[in-house]
Amino acid sequence: MKKKRLALKDIASKLNVSITTVSFVLNGKGKEKKISDEVIKKIQDYTESINFRPNLVAQSLRTGKTKIIVFMVEDISNYFFAKLARIIEDLAYDKDYKVLFCSNENDDKRSKELINLFYERQVDGFIIIPSSGIEEDIKSLINNRVPVVLFDRYFKSLETNYVIINNKVASQNATQHLIDNGFKNIAFITTDVRQIQMLDRLKGYEEATNKANLVSHVLQIPFKDVDSERGKDMISYIINHNNIDAIFFSTNYLTQSGLEVLKETNPALINELGIVTFDDNDLFRIHTPTITAVAQPLKEIAQEIMKIMFDLLSRDDLNLSVKKIVLTANLIQRDSSISK
Amino acid sequence: MKKKRLALKDIASKLNVSITTVSFVLNGKGKEKKISDEVIKKIQDYTESINFRPNLVAQSLRTGKTKIIVFMVEDISNYFFAKLARIIEDLAYDKDYKVLFCSNENDDKRSKELINLFYERQVDGFIIIPSSGIEEDIKSLINNRVPVVLFDRYFKSLETNYVIINNKVASQNATQHLIDNGFKNIAFITTDVRQIQMLDRLKGYEEATNKANLVSHVLQIPFKDVDSERGKDMISYIINHNNIDAIFFSTNYLTQSGLEVLKETNPALINELGIVTFDDNDLFRIHTPTITAVAQPLKEIAQEIMKIMFDLLSRDDLNLSVKKIVLTANLIQRDSSISK
DNA sequence: TAAATAAACTAAATCGTTTTACTATATAAT
DNA sequence: ATTATATAGTAAAACGATTTAGTTTATTTA
Numbered sequence: 001m002k003k004k005r006l007a008l009k010d011i012a013s014k015l016n017v018s019i020t021t022v023s024f025v026l027n028g029k030g031k032e033k034k035i036s037d038e039v040i041k042k043i044q045d046y047t048e049s050i051n052f053r054p055n056l057v058a059q060s061l062r063t064g065k066t067k068i069i070v071f072m073v074e075d076i077s078n079y080f081f082a083k084l085a086r087i088i089e090d091l092a093y094d095k096d097y098k099v100l101f102c103s104n105e106n107d108d109k110r111s112k113e114l115i116n117l118f119y120e121r122q123v124d125g126f127i128i129i130p131s132s133g134i135e136e137d138i139k140s141l142i143n144n145r146v147p148v149v150l151f152d153r154y155f156k157s158l159e160t161n162y163v164i165i166n167n168k169v170a171s172q173n174a175t176q177h178l179i180d181n182g183f184k185n186i187a188f189i190t191t192d193v194r195q196i197q198m199l200d201r202l203k204g205y206e207e208a209t210n211k212a213n214l215v216s217h218v219l220q221i222p223f224k225d226v227d228s229e230r231g232k233d234m235i236s237y238i239i240n241h242n243n244i245d246a247i248f249f250s251t252n253y254l255t256q257s258g259l260e261v262l263k264e265t266n267p268a269l270i271n272e273l274g275i276v277t278f279d280d281n282d283l284f285r286i287h288t289p290t291i292t293a294v295a296q297p298l299k300e301i302a303q304e305i306m307k308i309m310f311d312l313l314s315r316d317d318l319n320l321s322v323k324k325i326v327l328t329a330n331l332i333q334r335d336s337s338i339s340k
Numbered sequence: 341m342k343k344k345r346l347a348l349k350d351i352a353s354k355l356n357v358s359i360t361t362v363s364f365v366l367n368g369k370g371k372e373k374k375i376s377d378e379v380i381k382k383i384q385d386y387t388e389s390i391n392f393r394p395n396l397v398a399q400s401l402r403t404g405k406t407k408i409i410v411f412m413v414e415d416i417s418n419y420f421f422a423k424l425a426r427i428i429e430d431l432a433y434d435k436d437y438k439v440l441f442c443s444n445e446n447d448d449k450r451s452k453e454l455i456n457l458f459y460e461r462q463v464d465g466f467i468i469i470p471s472s473g474i475e476e477d478i479k480s481l482i483n484n485r486v487p488v489v490l491f492d493r494y495f496k497s498l499e500t501n502y503v504i505i506n507n508k509v510a511s512q513n514a515t516q517h518l519i520d521n522g523f524k525n526i527a528f529i530t531t532d533v534r535q536i537q538m539l540d541r542l543k544g545y546e547e548a549t550n551k552a553n554l555v556s557h558v559l560q561i562p563f564k565d566v567d568s569e570r571g572k573d574m575i576s577y578i579i580n581h582n583n584i585d586a587i588f589f590s591t592n593y594l595t596q597s598g599l600e601v602l603k604e605t606n607p608a609l610i611n612e613l614g615i616v617t618f619d620d621n622d623l624f625r626i627h628t629p630t631i632t633a634v635a636q637p638l639k640e641i642a643q644e645i646m647k648i649m650f651d652l653l654s655r656d657d658l659n660l661s662v663k664k665i666v667l668t669a670n671l672i673q674r675d676s677s678i679s680k
Numbered sequence: 681t682a683a684a685t686a687a688a689c690t691a692a693a694t695c696g697t698t699t700t701a702c703t704a705t706a707t708a709a710t
Numbered sequence: 711a712t713t714a715t716a717t718a719g720t721a722a723a724a725c726g727a728t729t730t731a732g733t734t735t736a737t738t739t740a
Binding site for chain 4: 345367
């Protein structure tokens, strides 16, 4: 009853050839290894007829390659990451690699666990959005010759491959855009995580407001409160003080909370305020008013990441080629930021 | 320079014990196998000090278990699937399983490829939203004693474990809700895919309209046109004919297209029409007007799927326990469907 | 005191591939 | 008639774990 999976051994004994011969033929090395055409045909016909599938675990053990790449982000269900994941998945499949997605919740402990876990599994490469305290773990991967590409953020003190966008410039432009549209009391709503991409966005905002001699209003919501009532209260508070006439959200989940707060507490305000957000989302095209967004070039990011990854996978001398790619984000102007 | 990964062999020779002993200790069987406390301690201390990680590929080859579950959906970047994926991921990690996510694009060829691929990789189980033509492949997995759980839809002629919602009833209720709110010309916008969940939703709509003696207006958009101009044109057409006063979208990506079309062609209409959609989305709480949705119980679905999966993984006699779970969806009433 | 039992380990087979280093026969070159 | 070369394969080691069936020494038991 219990159908056992067939192995090369079984094919070999069935066809009266050696395991080696079967292996050669299945790997397309029949000709090269001087196996006769008739034997090649015999093996091909039979394996096809029974739909033989070699055991890739055994193959991996022998070759040391698993053809699996890990893609680790904060939360795979977040729009930005999910879209990126989808593109990465396709690029990888084209080159016969599979992608293991996982969410680290921006938590060091979980990140470390995941890295160890996949390292044990001998995955061929890591694409990671690092949480702030895992510099050592990344370094250790690199020391062990494992291909690593970071994105969205990086560690200043670590020579690694990474793909990011120019957050400061993008943030500056977005703020300037609000200023150009006549807004004078622009709030910047962000989280308290002290990661480079967030700090750069803050910097961009501050430089733009300073240059225009505007007061800056920064709200840093503790990361753990982002999705809670507490976070909403904080947003609600800042909106209703200081004569805020515009808001710049530093990341998409904050925007979502923010719009909800507005809707609940003061719906009319949505059409009065200037609104810009980091990270685009289908939602913002459909929202009323449509929301102006700093759109990260998803496709380009994915392509750059995979270009580096495939390059790393194809060589032994990993360190020779540390690539740092900085892409430009696009400001997509919509109704929410035009002069009122 | 090239740091080689250590193996049990290396630990054993370093500590002058056998590989067997090291293996026993690392697997927590030291006591049971009568290894002395001092040897146990020696091995534990050393492996911890060098942060030794056993090769899980070798382990998998030997044990036949990979501790990997595949989660295959239409498109991992779709809101519904992404959210579900996130919950599944957590449930799996709690039991020490990893999840491989992949997108089959609702395409048979791709589905088959993916199934073969992961079967070769000896994954321990499959959670699948099946495209319509892979009944044989699913059957073959089951014959090979691989745990399989389908969800969202299933094959009538195949005895499999599955988790679905009661689409017909949910659809009926949603339609009835529109009727109760005084809408009389309700359009049902769906795709042409002839899969059971879509057919059931259509059936629910038709039964409700029939019962109320209303004319039914069904638009079936070819699956390939869903995201194209052609699809939008079709939506635009139906909205502007037949005196439609309400729309029921059969799935979330159609709703997104639909709302966009409305916004582009006739923004005022959004507040006139009754609108209900299948599948909730954060977007719908924030949209103006807020959109009434049939919400699938994500958490419950994930839990039921994993309950079945873990049950299957823990036994040998797979067929004894075919479980068919039908859950109830919730109608979340919002502004878009109240009497105008 | 000899036999039985327990304690503390270990050798070697096994999982299913890949790959190196042969072997045996046939043909060509000198 | 030998030697060299090509053809058509194969045996066996290796990857790194788990696990069965021992072995050796020490301690009880009869």
